[in-house]
Amino acid sequence: MGNRSFDLSCSLRKEEENGTNLSPFVRKLFKEWDDRKARGLFHHDISSCETKVLPGEHNFVATLIEGRDQKKRPTQFGMNQVLQPFDSVKFNFTKVSPEEVIFTFKESQNDSVKYFDNVPHAVAASPTAILINVSECYTPLTVMPKS
Numbered sequence: 001m002g003n004r005s006f007d008l009s010c011s012l013r014k015e016e017e018n019g020t021n022l023s024p025f026v027r028k029l030f031k032e033w034d035d036r037k038a039r040g041l042f043h044h045d046i047s048s049c050e051t052k053v054l055p056g057e058h059n060f061v062a063t064l065i066e067g068r069d070q071k072k073r074p075t076q077f078g079m080n081q082v083l084q085p086f087d088s089v090k091f092n093f094t095k096v097s098p099e100e101v102i103f104t105f106k107e108s109q110n111d112s113v114k115y116f117d118n119v120p121h122a123v124a125a126s127p128t129a130i131l132i133n134v135s136e137c138y139t140p141l142t143v144m145p146k147s
Contacts, residue, residue: 032102103130
């Protein structure tokens with residue numbers, strides 16, 4: 001592996017470009033993520049950042065994003081324990097901008113899948129959501145499962 005460069009188009013994008021059929025979900029996910037990027041919702045443009053695959057069996061990808069520490073949402077509490085008491089005053093995922101929400105969905109009785117375009121997104125009103133991560137690495141997403 002060594003200093004091999006990392007292709008930011010990722011393997012799923014290559015499959016799409018090569019004509020391989022991707023699921024409607026993945027196509028929609030890419031479309032919505034690209035839309036948020038075009039609207040400037042991310043704090044960083046990583047297309048020119050130094051990125052490399054780290055040596056080792058897991059092929060972890062490292063990206064140097066200069067200034068990321070100054071643009072990210074401030075950490076409002078110490079991370080000295082995994083479970084933190086909920087504090088509605090501090091940042092929590094119900095406070096993300098509706099523009100950061102890519103999908104909201106819920107469990108169905110018959111395992112059917114439906115997309116509802118142009119529906120206002122609100123994390124607090126949906127049991128499960130997929131959000132962009134505005135402090136970007138390539139195609140960053142956060143899955144917000146229902147509690």
